[in-house]
Amino acid sequence: MINKLKALNTLYQSCHQHGMRITPQRTTVYAALTEADDHPTAEAVYKRVRKKMPNISYDTVNRTLLSFVEIGVLKMVQSRGSAKRFDPELEQHHHFQCLKCNRIIDFKYENYNQLKLPPHLPKGTRVLDKKVVLEGICENCRG
Numbered sequence: 001m002i003n004k005l006k007a008l009n010t011l012y013q014s015c016h017q018h019g020m021r022i023t024p025q026r027t028t029v030y031a032a033l034t035e036a037d038d039h040p041t042a043e044a045v046y047k048r049v050r051k052k053m054p055n056i057s058y059d060t061v062n063r064t065l066l067s068f069v070e071i072g073v074l075k076m077v078q079s080r081g082s083a084k085r086f087d088p089e090l091e092q093h094h095h096f097q098c099l100k101c102n103r104i105i106d107f108k109y110e111n112y113n114q115l116k117l118p119p120h121l122p123k124g125t126r127v128l129d130k131k132v133v134l135e136g137i138c139e140n141c142r143g
Helices: 004-017 024-034 042-050 058-071
Strands: 075-077 085-087 094-098 104-107 133-136
Touching (some): 004 024, 004 058, 024 042, 024 058, 042 058, 058 085
Antiparallel strands (some): 094 104
16 A cells, blocks of 8 residues: 555655656646556546546646656556556556456565566666566456
């Protein structure tokens, strides 16, 4: 679970380091993500933020999310054949994705963090992160 105060502090520091102003729109978009546990799409974030800021545009929300990924306060989650999804959890973790409902579940597993890199990677390759995505059917869809 995300420590919201720590996450907000990380947002402020990263925005400052990258010369980005802290605006009510950016703060509200980020807060919507830290309150979510479903790895929302830009569309889902937009719908949530509009409840608090009715005049915000989808383009503003989408650009904000992409900017946050660029400065490292969000991660983009690869999702099978659907829209980009966003994850504010920056600590190393992995995902299980349900192939039926597209639900994404976070989990931590130290053995996956310690995966050895294949020796066939081209020289000079620099791995920045390791992510394991397990695919299957979640308990809700199995019933």
